[in-house]
Amino acid sequence: MxxxxxxxxxxxxxxxxxxxxxxxxxxxxxxxxxxxxxxxxxxxxxxxxxxxxxxxxxxxxxxxxxxxxxxxxxxxxxxxxxxxxxxxxxxxxxxxxxxxxxxxxxxxxxxxxxxxxxxxxxxxxxxxxxxxxxxxxxxxxxxxxxxxxxxxxxxxxxxxxxxxxxxxxxxxxxxxxxxxxxxxxxxxxxxxxxxxxxxxxxxxxxxxxxxxxxxxxxxxxxxxxxxxxxxxxxxxxxxxxxxxxxxxxxxxEGLKNRWARHEEMAQFIRNWAVGHGWEMFPAPELCSNTVSCIARGDGPDFVPALDALKEQGFLLSNGYGDLKGKTFRIGHMGEHSMKCIREITSLMDEALSICPT
Ligand SMILES: Cc1ncc(COP(=O)(O)O)c(C=O)c1O
CATH class of the missing domain: 3.40.640.10 (Type I PLP-dependent aspartate aminotransferase-like (Major domain))
Incomplete structure (x- = not known):
């Protein structure tokens, strides 16, 4: 996984x-x-x-x-x-x-x-x-x-x-x-x-x-x-x-380079999420660079796509506690790179195009 x-x-x-x-x-x-x-x-x-x-x-x-x-x-x-x-x-x-x-x-x-x-x-x-x-x-x-x-x-x-x-x-x-x-x-x-x-x-x-x-x-x-x-x-x-x-x-790697890598991944995820009609759960100035919490907004239901990705061996997180089904979370941290963030988002796009929303 x-x-x-x-x-x-x-x-x-x-x-x-x-x-x-x-x-x-x-x-x-x-x-x-x-x-x-x-x-x-x-x-x-x-x-x-x-x-x-x-x-x-x-x-x-x-x-x-x-x-x-x-x-x-x-x-x-x-x-x-x-x-x-x-x-x-x-x-x-x-x-x-x-x-x-x-x-x-x-x-x-x-x-x-x-x-x-x-x-x-x-x-x-x-x-x-x-x-x-x-x-x-x-x-x-x-x-x-x-x-x-x-x-x-x-x-x-x-x-x-x-x-x-x-x-x-x-x-x-x-x-x-x-x-x-x-x-x-x-x-x-x-x-x-x-x-x-x-x-x-x-x-x-x-x-x-x-x-x-x-x-x-x-x-x-x-x-x-x-x-x-x-x-x-x-x-x-x-x-x-x-x-x-x-x-x-x-x-x-260099600490500042590492922080910049996390920021780049976060920015990419935010643009991708908004492009789907979803919204970032926090206000823009509070959005984390290591974990993105994405709310449904006007976007499609993400839960079937999360399940489909899990079947394929990729684990993302549903919302925490009361936020389950209302938000989902992506951890873009540690060893992750822009390459794997591009991969996971396109896999999610594929799953969204197939899954009922
Ligand atoms: C912000 C924060 N604090 C504390 C914890 C608790 O960490 P641990 O499970 O190692 O006790 C977590 C775990 O996810 C966390 O995200």
């Missing part, structure tokens, strides 16, 4: 081969070297000098870790889709006073929206926001938030970049992100299995003030183990080998 869902996505055979290397001891010099190389590469990818943490876990684990380590009593959650809602649910389940600022799916949060939410609900220890809402194809303008947060110095900025990191610009230090987290199964084009975070000094200082941070997700424990270039628990060395190779491949 060829994956055009918004993650997990295609993995290159070169990277897959790395995962077949023999297991190594996780307290060896070889593993420490791998850990160190991975963390250095991740710092460059995220444009940060902050502490880089790696967990063998899904991204949701790091979402929980971010809450446990930075929220003493109260958190504010910008919710405009399924994953931002998940972060709110995680916070509630951790027992903090979690407050939701909600917008309809398809909309985003401007800096003014952030200021209004903080003024209404603050003071809070942290705000959570999803950079790229995979459920709706909305990219929030995180780059504009720093100026607002300058007026709220005790509020930390926690950002989920799960489906944007390595596919769209994210400047952790310049944007003032205190916890920037992601998984590796989206634009990183690796099999799911590692959760990564860059954590600022302010966030680590906050963790010092929180007694019950848990054990597995304790950022200070992870930071301490980093001093020895180790994980407190046994990491997936198969993933570490693959990660290091993929970080090299990303640097070989």
């Amino acid at each position: 060829k994956l055009f869902i918004p993650g997990p996505t295609e993995v290159s055979s070169e990277v897959l081969n790395e995962m077949a290397r023999p297991a190594i001891g996780h307290r060896t010099a070889e593993c420490a070297e791998l850990w160190k190389t991975a963390r250095a590469g991740l710092g460059r990818l995220m444009q940060t000098r902050n502490e880089v943490l790696i967990l063998t876990a899904p991204a949701s684990a790091m979402m929980e870790g971010a809450i446990r380590n930075t929220v003493k009593t109260r958190s504010l959650h910008l919710i405009n889709g399924a994953f931002s809602k998940r972060w709110f649910d995680i916070a509630k389940s951790c027992g903090v006073d979690a407050i939701a600022a909600t917008k309809p799916m398809g909309e985003g949060f401007t800096a003014d929206d952030l200021r209004a939410a903080l003024s209404e609900y603050g003071p809070v220890d942290a705000i959570t926001v999803v950079h790229n809402e995979t459920s709706t194809g909305v990219m929030n303008p995180i780059q504009d938030y720093r100026a607002v947060l300058a007026d709220f110095p005790d509020t930390l900025l926690l950002v989920d970049t799960v489906s944007s990191m390595a596919g769209a610009p994210v400047y952790v230090d310049d944007w003032g992100i205190d916890v920037c987290l992601f998984g590796i199964q989206k634009c990183m084009a690796l099999p799911a299995g590692l959760a990564i975070a860059a954590v600022s000094e302010s966030a680590l200082n906050r963790a010092q003030e929180i007694e019950h941070r848990g054990w597995f997700l304790d950022f200070l424990r992870l930071q301490k183990a980093n001093l020895k270039e180790q994980s407190p628990t046994t990491p997936s060395t198969a993933h570490l080998y693959a990660l290091v190779r993929q970080l090299e491949r990303i640097e070989e």
Whole structure:
């Protein structure tokens, strides 16, 4: 099955081969070297000098870790889709006073929206926001938030970049992100299995003030183990080998070239979708460059064509949750190129011409 869902996505055979290397001891010099190389590469990818943490876990684990380590009593959650809602649910389940600022799916949060939410609900220890809402194809303008947060110095900025990191610009230090987290199964084009975070000094200082941070997700424990270039628990060395190779491949391509490739694919998909009478679900200025969420508009029913493509071995995504049947999503990320985007769209055109609409 060829994956055009918004993650997990295609993995290159070169990277897959790395995962077949023999297991190594996780307290060896070889593993420490791998850990160190991975963390250095991740710092460059995220444009940060902050502490880089790696967990063998899904991204949701790091979402929980971010809450446990930075929220003493109260958190504010910008919710405009399924994953931002998940972060709110995680916070509630951790027992903090979690407050939701909600917008309809398809909309985003401007800096003014952030200021209004903080003024209404603050003071809070942290705000959570999803950079790229995979459920709706909305990219929030995180780059504009720093100026607002300058007026709220005790509020930390926690950002989920799960489906944007390595596919769209994210400047952790310049944007003032205190916890920037992601998984590796989206634009990183690796099999799911590692959760990564860059954590600022302010966030680590906050963790010092929180007694019950848990054990597995304790950022200070992870930071301490980093001093020895180790994980407190046994990491997936198969993933570490693959990660290091993929970080090299990303640097070989050039990060800016990679972002431009994603943007070109996104632009092509948008034109193609509008040409069919469909509409982009988000407003133009919020459309993601890594996942397109396309609404029916005046266009044909796409569900039979999605089913036909699945039969042929190409997987695209129906809408998420309530948006099923009303929208569909194409992941154009990671290893995808203009060539395969042209292929998948013409296959979809063929399927549309045959299927009843
Ligand atoms: C934006 C976003 N955040 C979080 C997650 C959760 O990731 P995981 O399944 O690795 O926990 C996803 C998964 O699709 C996502 O798209």
